[in-house]
Structure formats: C-alpha cells, structure tokens
Amino acid sequence: MKTLISSLQWMAFMIAGSIAAPIAIADAFHFSAGETALFVQRTLFVLGIGGLLQGIFGHRMPINEGPAGLWWSVFAIYAGLVGSLYSSSTESLQYLAGALIVTGIFFFLLAFTGFVDQLNKLFTPVVTFIYLLLLVLQLSGSFMKGMLGITGAHQEVRPLVAVLSLVTVLLTFYFGHVKKPWVKQYSIMLGLICGWILFALFGEAPAITFGESWFSLPAVFDFGKPRFDSGAVTTGVFIGLLLTANMITSVRVMGNVTGVRQERVRSSLFISGINQLLAGIFSAVGAVPIAAAAGYVAQTGIKVLKPFLYGACFVSIIALLPPLVHIMSAIPAPVGYAVTFVVFTQLVGLALNDLEKSPDKEIAHTTAGISFLVGIGAMFLPAHATEHLPMMIATFLNNGLILGSVVGILTEQLLIWRKKRNTQENSIREQ
Template sequence: MKLFFSSFQWVVFILAGSLVAPIAAGHAFGFPPEDISSMIQRTFLLIGLSGLLQTIFGHRLPIMENPAGLWWGVFTVYAGLIASGTLGLSVGLQQLEMGMIIAGILFAVIALFRWTASISKLFTPLVIGTYLILLVAQLSGSFMKGIMGIGYLSSTVVNLQVAVPAILTVIIAMILPRSRFAIFRNYSILISLATGWILFMLFGVSQPQTPVDTWFSAPKPFEWGVPMFDSGILVTSIFISLLLLTNMITSIKITADVVKSKGGDVQDIPYNRTTAIMGVNSMLGGVFSAMGCVPISGTAGFILTTSIFQRLPFIIASVFMIGISFFPTLTAFFSSIPMPVGYATIFVPFASMIGLGLKEYRNIELNDKNRFILGVSLMIGIGCMFIPATAIGQLPGLLRTVANNGLILGMVTCIVLEQVYKLVERKKAVKGS
C-alpha cells in the first residue's frame, strides 16, 4: 500500500508539473482543443519513456523528466513567426521536429567522444547555488500568476474566485509536510492536489473534461509531418543543446545530493551514458511531435518534501505515464486538473530550492572574488527576467530565445567569470614560481 501511494504521489507531481508546457504551446500555435489533448497525450508518453530510460540505464536516480523550458521558448518564438506570417504553420512545426532530432544527434556525439565529464567540472557549488536561486526567481512569476488566476478562465486580471481556493491549497501544502503524522508528511503533495481540486469544484471554477471520441489510441509519430531541415533551426538546436546539457548536469548533481541527505545510496553517475540517453529522449521529442524532455531540478524539492527517494516508486510512476498516454479518456481526465491547483500543489517543493542553493554556498568561501561573481551573475540573470518580450521582438530568433532567459544567462555568466578568475590565478601562480 505504501508503494502504491508513493508511486501515485510521483504521478501527481509529474502531472502537476508537465501540463503547463503543452497547453501553453498548443494555445500559442492556435491548436483546437482536440489537437492540444493529442499533444498532451504524446507529452505523457515522452515523459514516461524518458524517465524510465534514465532511471534504469542512465543516471539511475529518480529524477522527473519534463518538457524543457528552453524548447518551450523556441516553440514560443516559432509561434510568433507563424502568427506574423513569416512561416507557415506546417513548415514551422516540421522544423521544430528536426530541431529536436538535431539536438539528439549532438548529445550522442558528445557522449561518443566522452566530453560530458569534462563539462561537468564547470559546475562548482558557486554555479549550482546561483542556478538554483535563478531557477526559483524565474519560476516565481509563473507560479504567482497561476495561483492568482491570471490567464485561467480566459482572464488577464487577478480572479479572486480562483485565487482564494488556490491560496488555501498553498497553505495546506505548507502545513502538511510539518505535520506530526507521517502519512500527511509523506503524501502531502497527493493530499494537497486532491483538496485543491475539490475546493475548485466547490468554488465553481473547475473546467470540464475535454470530450474524446475513442477510449484507446496510440500516440502517433510525426503528427506534424516529416521533419524539415533549416539552417536557422540547426544553429538554434546546437546552442540549445549545450545549454540543456548544463541543465542536465546541474539537475543530477542537485538531486544526488538530496538523495544522499535522505539516506539513499547514490552510485557514480555515468555522465556519458546519461548524455547518450538524453539524446535518445530528445530525438523521441522530434519523432512524436512534442517538446524534448530533460531532467528537472525541482525533483530535489519533491524528494526533500516527501522523503520518497527510492527508484521503484518513480519507475512505476513512469510506466503509469506511458500507460495513460494510450487512453485518451485518462489523458483528458488528468489534463483537466485546474492549472492553479497544479501550481499551488508543487509550490513548496520548488520554493525549497532556495534553501538548497544557499546550502551550496556554504561549501565555498564567500570572499571578495566569489561575492563579485555571485552579485554580477544574479544581477544579470534576474535583470534579464524583467526585459519585456516586446523589447526583444526585433532580435534574431536565436537571440530572442535566450535574451530574457535570466536562468541561462546568469548561469553562463557565473561559469565564465569563475573560469576567468581561475585562469588568471593559475597564470599568477606560474609567474610566481
């Protein structure tokens, strides 16, 4: 029974975090409800397959796979190009399929030449701590807008009828992990989601389930057509792949540390094999016409909150995600979870990432050099988050993808500054000798 509830809580956490990207992307492209539901179905399949492959053959940790935020940004850029008439819908979607296949090939090349371990050395406690703080800063806007009901029920203003039950759900999610009773602590996310969904029904703001025509339907490959090559998507994919690789390494390091802190056994991470499997997962994103999946750092917050660090419940949850992707009725049921409830349910695990970031800083000496790197990285990263999308509309597509992505820019700044300082110090040491 404990295994069942632990596994189902993983399912709830995965579902709550995975619905936003395909729904938002579907609306951006102007898809009808049935096409959005189909995209969610394919996304569920990818999430399950990606998690299963990595947990069994890759890093061997229980880390949730989710549509990559960077690919979400690229999808948004292409949706804008399509809306402006620069690209046709079919052409744009087929280029996106090709982009994820190209990214997968690049990951395979990096793994083949065994470069991943060398790249992982760049991720010092200073870089990881900065990444975690920027991650929470970047997500906080979406979380608060979602909880306040902005964008829900086609509203662009704060909707109190939505915000009140969502805030109550957040409060419940904060209280449960600190309960004296183990059942409330261990299953806080599951209980919070169920309570929030009931509250939304009572407040009359839950949304009806999307009707489906059949009870069984296998996700179809190349739903958007045959992948189409383009020089623009080639450059974009190369750049995005390198950034996603840094995201993967950071997520693994963070989650491994949390699993160890909970008493779990963490073996040496086979980074090159993990990168190769990430390449497979990325190519599957292109094959099944959905966003490529990557390991999500928020998993560490989930494990920290629930103390569920064993692999078996996560493996069962991944198999469940694969299973429901073949049943449109189940897909439609789970996708009817109110988005504000999803945000409220996973609010605490993601908020706890700040604490993990500060814990990383305890492993370094906060001298003048590190304080300077930290200050510059956070200022650039957080500052870029406030650049309005309209201000970067004239930039080339690749720059538009990252210009206001403070998480990536801040982390890259931190890596570059730290490596420059180390290079300068090595040269001084050579001259001194």
C-alpha cells in the same frame, strides 16, 4: 500499498508539472481542442518513457523528465515566425521537429566524445547555487500569476482563486510538516487532492470532457516529416548545449538530496539524446531532467527509485488512454501552481546549501552578484526587444536562467584563473 501510493503521487506530480507547457504551445499555434488534447497526449507519453529510460539506463535517480523551458520559448518564437519566415504553422512545426532531432544527435556526440565530462567540471557548487536560485526567480512570476488566477482570458486578480490557492499552499505545507511519516511522504498528493476538491466545490475546476476513443497510440510525425535548414540545425545544437547544463545541474542537485552521487553524466546525456529524438518523432515538446524533482524528494522524503519508475510508467500508460488524459488535464491550473510552489521553496534551501560548500567565499559572492544582475536583468527584458536579433541570440537573451548560469561559469573560471596567476606572481617575487 505504500509503493503504489508513492508511485501515484509521482505520477500526479509529473503530470501537474507538465500540462502547462503543451497547452500554452498549442495556444500559440492556434490548435483546436482535439489537436491540443493529442499534443498533450504525445508529450506525456514521451515524458513517461523518457523518465523510465533515465531511471533504468541513464542517471538512475528519481528525476522526472519535464518539458524544457528552453524548448517552450523556442516553440513560442517559431509560432511568431508563421506568416513571415514560415508559410504555415505546420511548416514551422516541421522545422521544430528537425531541430529536436538535431539536438538528440548532438547529445550523442557529446556523450561519445566525452566532452560532457569536461563541461561537468565547470558546474561547481557556486554555479549550482546560481542556477537553482535563478530557476526559482524565473518561475516565481508564473507561480504567482497562476495562483492569482491571471491567465490569457483573465488579466485581473481573481480573489476567490487567490484564496483557494493560498489554502492549497498552506495545506500542502502542513501535510509536509506533520509528524506522521506517511502524511509527510504523501503531502504533495494530499495537497493536490484537497486543492482539486476545494476548487470543484467553489465551481473553479474545469469540467471533464471525454472523447470517443478509450485507447489511442500517439501518432508519429503528426506535423509531417521533419525539415532541416541552417536555422533548425543551429537552434538544435545551441539548445543542446544549454540543456546539457540543465541536465548536469539536476543530477548534481538530486545527488545532494539523496546522498547518492552516481555522476552518470554520459549515460544520462545519451538517454537525453534518445528523449529528444522521441520528441521529434512523436511531435511533442522536448524533455529535460527537472531540477524541481530535488525539491519534491526533499518535501516528501521519498528517495528510493522504484516509486519513481512506476510513476513514470503510469504516465506513459495514461497517455495511451484518452479518458484518463482528459481527467488529469482537468486539474485546475492554480492547484498545480500552488503545489509546485511548495516544492520550489525547497530549492532555495538546497541552493543555499550549495553556496556554503564553496571553498572561496569572495569568488563565490562576486560570481553570484554578477550572475544575478545579468540573469535577473534579462528576465525583465520585453519579448519584442530581441525580435530583430538572430534566433540563437534572441533565445539566449530571453532566458535569464541560462544567461545568468553561463555568465556564472565564465566569471568564476576567470576569477579562479586570476587568483592563481596572482598567487604565482607573488610566489616568484618572494623567491
């Protein structure tokens, strides 16, 4: 029973954190309600299968697959190109499917050549600290807007939603600090359920609608056959390189939380390649191991793998049952944001712990300062400021998380090289 409840909690956490991306992308491409439901179904199916594959054959850690923020931004960019570069939304989505497949192939190449092992060495405790803190900062705006009820339809703060979200946050924190172990372990699920009930009582929960079908297999190439051009290939390779950084960081952070440093980076990258191919084949959003899983494990204290695997399996099964997809899609968005807000507070502590592991504090502080100025600064750039730039550059500049992390890697390596050179020069002078 304990494993079952833990598995259901993992399932709820995976779904609550994965619903927003496909819904937002569907809105950008003007999908109908039926098309949106199918898009959510296909995405959940890919995420569930991807989590299973990673847990069994890849990193073998409780790290769920979630819609990659990078792919989210690329989908949004491609949606804006409809009518100019692409004649229709369908054509744009076909090139996106092609880019996903290219990313999958690129992951295979990185895994087989062993180049990813060299990249892995660049992800020092300082870079992990920078990545985690930038991740929290980048998503904090979305959390606040979601918990205050600010959406596309409502551009003003909704006091009732804000109060209910605050109560949900406080309840989730409370459950996570209760002395009874079983309450702490299931704090995320308890917070989610209590928040959902609160929003339903005050009429702020969306109505649950059911389709006609009780079972549905996700369609293959729903947008049509993938298309490839130089833009799709370049985007696929570039996104693949950046997502590799995301994957390495997620695995390393979870290792710090669980105390199990498996370092199965090549295996994880190979499975990530399969997951990208699945996203392209099933016309879904590209997945990536989510660093927030470390915050979830730290909050609940559930470090074993079995409940995670069952939870991923449940997500895949739910994706085949449209009525259950509709039920889970009815989780009020502010509740999902409120519960995830609690999870992300754990990441700040994990980030600071990584900073303490740095052997050279001067280099660490300088690297962090430069990276944060660049990364956070990029987060304040208006979206239209990069519209005239090539897509690869625009995608890079529009993502402060990745830009700051890359700057962190380059800065730290430069400072380490300069320090070694100065040491050698001083040694030569002394001789």
